[in-house]
Amino acid sequence: MEHQKELEMRAKDIMTESIVCVNVKETVFDAAELLLGSGVSAAPVVNDQGNVLGIVSEADLIHRAEIETAPRKSWLQRLLGSEATAARDFVSTHARKVADVMTREVVTASDEATLGELVELIEKHRVKRIPIVRDNKLVGIVSRANLLGALLSREPEGAVGLPDDKRLREAVVEVFDKQAWKSRWPVNVVVSDGVVHLWGFVEGEEVRKAYRVAAENVAGVKRVKSHLRSMPAAVGMGV
Known part of the structure; x- marks a missing residue:
């Protein structure tokens, strides 16, 4: 602090x-x-x-x-x-x-x-x-x-000594776990050569965007490809 x-x-x-x-x-x-x-x-x-x-x-x-x-x-x-x-x-x-x-x-x-x-x-x-x-x-x-x-x-500079994909994935998942808007459905994180891929369902476009922005702010992430989809309203209501 x-x-x-x-x-x-x-x-x-x-x-x-x-x-x-x-x-x-x-x-x-x-x-x-x-x-x-x-x-x-x-x-x-x-x-x-x-x-x-x-x-x-x-x-x-x-x-x-x-x-x-x-x-x-x-x-x-x-x-x-x-x-x-x-x-x-x-x-x-x-x-x-x-x-x-x-x-x-x-x-x-x-x-x-x-x-x-x-x-x-x-x-x-x-x-x-x-x-x-x-x-x-x-x-x-x-x-x-x-x-x-x-x-x-405060623009981030190119990271020196980039973390490997495993550590990068752990860092991204840790950031997601701290968020109040975290999806109730599982979101899968896959990292390949510093590129983060996100798969799963979320509760709308705003949450989808928040996942992308959160991942982009993790040091070492080169790019984020979001494959997240909005969960159908019927499923969200438990129908």
Whole structure:
């Protein structure tokens, strides 16, 4: 278990440390120039101490009075809208300071956060990137691309000293025996030159696929040929 914890990847292992960020004192024009020049769609907004105060994105900058892209509201929306809403809309389309247009609710994570925790944050808050902080200071960014890079870093390499077919068969059977979805009917495993053949009956296509994937994940397996068949419903019901 301790060894597994050591191998567990964390935000600090995959984050991008060369961060494109905007100082809270800068203008919306500075922010637009930075986003455009850096080729990113959003950037954290920080103060002089490096604390994250918000995030500014292309979406915060495209509805502007200067280019006549401010949202046009129908007469009904204007009628039903409050003075506060109208004032907020005016600020978002006319303000010159980043502090006035940035999104203040920012989802951040510690540099010790696990990849699983990062994915949960990304999915829960429907964001594309997570600013990473240490001692309340911005130290990096983790995006979906960083997570894909982490996946590629774990791609299995060609096995050295491949096990013989007998040991390989034992390893595959052992993996199957541990699964909750294991078929109630016998599944026969035959291994020839590292190729695993599966024969027998299972309770449907999902279980058939799970057997194949489980075998493919056994170190030393070159290929899996599944000859598994779905058990007829009548047999499954005991008819």
